[in-house]
Amino acid sequence: MHHRFWHLILVSITPYAQGIPNPSNCKDVEIPVPVSVPRFNIDVVVEDEWDTAALTSNLTRRDAGNTTSPLPIAGMTPAPTPSNFTVAATLCGSGCTVLILTHGIIESKLYWHPNFKGADRYSFIDATIAAGYSVLSYDRIGVGSSSKVEGLFDAQFQVETAVLGYLTAYARGTMAAKKVALVGHSYGAYLSAGSANHSAVDAVVLTGFSGIFDYFAPFVAGAGLRVAKLQDPKRWRSLDSTYLTSSDLFAETYIASEPFAIGELLSLLASYNGFHGVTAPILVLQGQFDVSACGSNCVDILDEETLRKKVFKTAKSIELFNDLPAGHNLNLHKVAPRAFELLFQFLKGHGI
Numbered sequence: 001m002h003h004r005f006w007h008l009i010l011v012s013i014t015p016y017a018q019g020i021p022n023p024s025n026c027k028d029v030e031i032p033v034p035v036s037v038p039r040f041n042i043d044v045v046v047e048d049e050w051d052t053a054a055l056t057s058n059l060t061r062r063d064a065g066n067t068t069s070p071l072p073i074a075g076m077t078p079a080p081t082p083s084n085f086t087v088a089a090t091l092c093g094s095g096c097t098v099l100i101l102t103h104g105i106i107e108s109k110l111y112w113h114p115n116f117k118g119a120d121r122y123s124f125i126d127a128t129i130a131a132g133y134s135v136l137s138y139d140r141i142g143v144g145s146s147s148k149v150e151g152l153f154d155a156q157f158q159v160e161t162a163v164l165g166y167l168t169a170y171a172r173g174t175m176a177a178k179k180v181a182l183v184g185h186s187y188g189a190y191l192s193a194g195s196a197n198h199s200a201v202d203a204v205v206l207t208g209f210s211g212i213f214d215y216f217a218p219f220v221a222g223a224g225l226r227v228a229k230l231q232d233p234k235r236w237r238s239l240d241s242t243y244l245t246s247s248d249l250f251a252e253t254y255i256a257s258e259p260f261a262i263g264e265l266l267s268l269l270a271s272y273n274g275f276h277g278v279t280a281p282i283l284v285l286q287g288q289f290d291v292s293a294c295g296s297n298c299v300d301i302l303d304e305e306t307l308r309k310k311v312f313k314t315a316k317s318i319e320l321f322n323d324l325p326a327g328h329n330l331n332l333h334k335v336a337p338r339a340f341e342l343l344f345q346f347l348k349g350h351g352i
């Protein structure tokens, strides 16, 4: 509150860009983000639904990613590629610890503050402000109100990790954060861990995450991927044809679902070898029935020892809940308020 920045936030409550009211105490900003990192040369042509069917078949092969069926990536650019992006973010609260929220694929930042009737108890942002923390929640590049970017060349894991690194510096600088915790869901959990792998933060909280890719195929096959701009030309005309969405309305019942780019998945698969550079304390909160993380049953396959060995060798500590009664989108299940409590207990336990 003593920072002038927070005073400004408190007096200038702006309505949400799409007419969805923010929780009080929030404001929307556009943050210019320069990024300069090498890019993967992704060698995929996806123009229509036959191509997405072929891609799905290729990515769900039992030997996908092995030498007998390599990822369609022809190396990396020799030099970093400089870009300027605009990131649409919502800033909330007046605490000096900032939680930076990174949503998953087929979502936008609305995941952290859903707008369906009766959504209050599922709003992580509301719970976080009530617990005395501040929030920086943002749309990934390519998604929501952030810059539209090229789906193979720009929307890549290491580019988005660098964006998150920049936002972390923004939280420490512009928001005057004394402590920063990264909270990520699904692909956003990988981005959070990937960012903490390179630059120190005070804590990392991951949901929809196992660090294991053994169950990637049922998720990809089950999503029924479609070209977003063909599926809903009115909404997604401005995205190139490598942005995909799910086939089915039921997958979109609770949140305004957003497409994701093929480059995001392929660059993650190509980069991932664990996050053995993370030193912060880690909390993993898992719905037991998560398909993509655990093949619909996290119990028995996900434990702290496995996480330490395979994913986070250098983490200060690892805490895990692997049996919350939920599927992948933890925050949209009835257990959400309890999950939020566990998260705040973890932070407090680490003096955050």
Ligand SMILES: *[C@@H]1O[C@H](CO)[C@@H](O)[C@H](O)[C@H]1NC(C)=O
Binding pocket: 044, 045, 046, 051, 052, 054, 055, 058, 072
């Ligand atoms: C799928 O794999 C086949 C065989 O390697 C390749 O010819 C084709 O271009 C791939 N299609 C897509 C869309 O990835």
Ligand SMILES: *[C@@H]1O[C@H](CO)[C@@H](O)[C@H](O)[C@H]1NC(C)=O
Binding pocket: 062, 063, 064, 066, 067
């Ligand atoms: C992938 O390659 C490794 C190393 O050659 C081999 O051990 C493994 O069985 C292969 N997996 C599949 C699914 O083909």
Ligand SMILES: *[C@@H]1O[C@H](CO)[C@@H](O)[C@H](O)[C@H]1NC(C)=O
Binding pocket: 034, 082, 083, 084
């Ligand atoms: C990014 O913005 C900076 C500052 O305005 C400018 O100097 C630079 O040329 C821009 N880079 C690209 C790749 O557009």
Ligand SMILES: *[C@@H]1O[C@H](CO)[C@@H](O)[C@H](O)[C@H]1NC(C)=O
Binding pocket: 194, 197, 198, 271, 272, 273, 274, 275, 276, 277, 278
């Ligand atoms: C994480 O950091 C470790 C150690 O610096 C490095 O070997 C690894 O490649 C990094 N992982 C990712 C996904 O960037």
